[in-house]
Amino acid sequence: AQSVTQLGSHVSVSEGALVLLRCNYSSSVPPYLFWYVQYPNQGLQLLLKYTSAATLVKGINGFEAEFKKSETSFHLTKPSAHMSDAAEYFCAVSDRGTYKYIFGTGTRLKVLA
Amino acid sequence: KAGVTQTPRYLIKTRGQQVTLSCSPISGHRSVSWYQQTPGQGLQFLFEYFSETQRNKGNFPGRFSGRQFSNSRSEMNVSTLELGDSALYLCASSSGGRGTQNEQFFGPGTRLTVL
Numbered sequence: 001a002q003s004v005t006q007l008g009s010h011v012s013v014s015e016g017a018l019v020l021l022r023c024n025y026s027s028s029v030p031p032y033l034f035w036y037v038q039y040p041n042q043g044l045q046l047l048l049k050y051t052s053a054a055t056l057v058k059g060i061n062g063f064e065a066e067f068k069k070s071e072t073s074f075h076l077t078k079p080s081a082h083m084s085d086a087a088e089y090f091c092a093v094s095d096r097g098t099y100k101y102i103f104g105t106g107t108r109l110k111v112l113a
Numbered sequence: 114k115a116g117v118t119q120t121p122r123y124l125i126k127t128r129g130q131q132v133t134l135s136c137s138p139i140s141g142h143r144s145v146s147w148y149q150q151t152p153g154q155g156l157q158f159l160f161e162y163f164s165e166t167q168r169n170k171g172n173f174p175g176r177f178s179g180r181q182f183s184n185s186r187s188e189m190n191v192s193t194l195e196l197g198d199s200a201l202y203l204c205a206s207s208s209g210g211r212g213t214q215n216e217q218f219f220g221p222g223t224r225l226t227v228l
Contacts, residue, residue, distance in 0.1 A: 042221060043117075044219040045219070105155045105156075
């Protein structure tokens, strides 16, 4: 069965510092991979997605993620954190056969002034 | 295109009552999924409907049920409410067909409080 692991339920970074949120998946076949962001009292919004076209994926708000098959990872990065990036981030996989969607447990990002 | 809409946005019920939540997907989307989000358990998958059929199901008791109509709108019902059912219920739609990337689009959620 597929699973998604997000390391670190809470991550704090200083404004202007690098953001790195970790996501590992388990699957015998590379699934579709996604990162979503959730701001307080809102639904989830898609940041970016990996669909096998390119291993480095660029998303909205300056975020990007790199798919590494050998490490079964899809870590999310942003070179310089802004206060507005404070939110909860979810990694998700979609099984290409069953269409089942699996979310990680989420990482709450705090940006310090 | 209009986004995913959920009604009502807020709901207060008492234990033992039942509740029905509604979700209207993005036009053309045939898949609707429901999630429960709580501070303690995070985001948990309830079920997914595709073309009026339940295609995937999470590990929730039978008190939680859903259905999808021919226009792809979906409803979720919770019977005999318990205090632990207090949560944000999120609906997500996707095209859901074979060969699609299955990107999900989320609604704003319905905040259910059980007293």
